[in-house]
Amino acid sequence: MSNCLQTIQDYGLRSLGYGERLLPKTDFTLCEQFTLIGSGMIWNIYFGIMALVTGFFLATALALGKASSNIWLRKPAEWFIFLFRGSPLFIQFFFAYFFFLSLKKAYPMFDAFTSAWLGALIVLFFNTAAYSGEIFYGALRSIPKGDVEAADAYGMSGWSRFRRVIWPTMLRLAWPAYTNEAIFLFHATTLVFFSAFPAWRQKGDALYYASYFADKTFNPFVPYPILAFYFILLTLVVVGIFGLINARLNRHLPTAKKAKMRFRPNLVR
């Protein structure tokens, strides 16, 4: 037991570069595998939360742009969404990395963009913005006509109508699908270190360490189930938090009409 505490001290923050420098090489204990893979989860959570928070605002803008009657707003939004939803995230990571690499050669100030914490985050940000933008756009189009007419009748227009009527209704309608998108984004973060972005000094995410153990031990039956355990836990937390927000968005409705949360992610992107 005290052994394991020592391991947690050594490797608990290994993915951020603190603690023991060398990864374990032989005689892998279950504790080491749990600790290191859990340490890698820090990156998955970082990428997921940062991309979700920043992506949310761009997604709202994209949805409004796509629903706009102005062609100069609509076409760019449509193209952006098509570009990021129509191509594999994996290829997007590769392209972005090599793009940033060439930029860095010309302008050294782009140095940070070639490391995962910023470069991959930008790709995830654009990607989730495009997917959520499409979800929000769908919700925007299914806002009941009566709600908007009622807002007009009250003399609301422009910003106040958007802020008080359209936006909350859009979120309420989109929320179940948006929850799936969030789960799906967290899963997508495992691709980062398997595309071109280098895990500098072996500071990688959960899957990076899981595949490290699987490679070293030739035994996939321990590290991957541990990874699965962590991800199922993360998924449950995400579902819980989004469920609370969903309850708040629906709090004015009678119980029977509340949108049911359905856990239905569709995993690969």
Added chain:
Amino acid sequence: MFSYCADPDTLGTFRWFSCYLTNGVHMSFYLSFIKVLALLAITAPVALAFGFAGAMSARSHVLPVSWLGKGYIAIVRGVPDIAFFLFFVIALDQAFEWTRHQILCPDWTDPIRQGNDFLVCSQAKLPLGTSPEWVHQTYGFFLAVVTFAIVFGAFAGNVLFGGMRAVPHAQLETAEAYGMSRRQTFWRILVPQMWVYALPGLSNLWMVLIKATPLLFLLGVEDIVYWARELGGTKTSKFTAYPHGDWRMWYFLFLLVFYLAFTRVSEIALERLMQKLSHGQATTGGEAQRKEAVA
């Protein structure tokens, strides 16, 4: 390829590129696109079959069978698919080798898992150490296909299970009233009707499958990602007649365009298919078509 390609150093830009893009390694690059298309063509029906089996057993009245089906459908969701890809390739390989080991070398006494090693007798190795390169490649590709089929089978199972439940219950009750057995009801009433309900989910799955094909690279197959990285890297004149700088960005831009075009074409084709299937159906899509025809 062309007769003037003998000395690339002297060529103009256009001719240089015409030679560069048709040299031997680029042919392998183009061939890898065929690999991707082959993977799609094989995986889609196999995954559909896996999914159908999964959905069928999930509906079973025998509890263990139903748990098996539901577990299969549920487990692949909730965990990143890429973890499954990495897991199944090793796990399947070891499962095959272990089975062959049990059959071919029954009097082998050493344990198979020795510390960090997985050791089977040399006759049980897959593929055999003596077999030519193409067997190794084909075996790798075969493992990839099975892995894709298992993972996407679970997704398809989910969609088909939903489609089966969407068939109006009255239809099944009517079949029962006519004295059909459960098996007859399933094959004659449920299965023919479920496709309209399952098609939107399945077409979504097809798009997802297209976008999952670059993951072949992670399974150790020499696919388009592998070649794009190889060919795009900086080449000096020491090793090749066509030296160039780091062009990986352009190669991946090309892949991006390829996938965008592919998904766009699929989108249009699936839209047409849906139009066709909705024709005359008692769904909103079919109703819209009817109204259009009347007006």
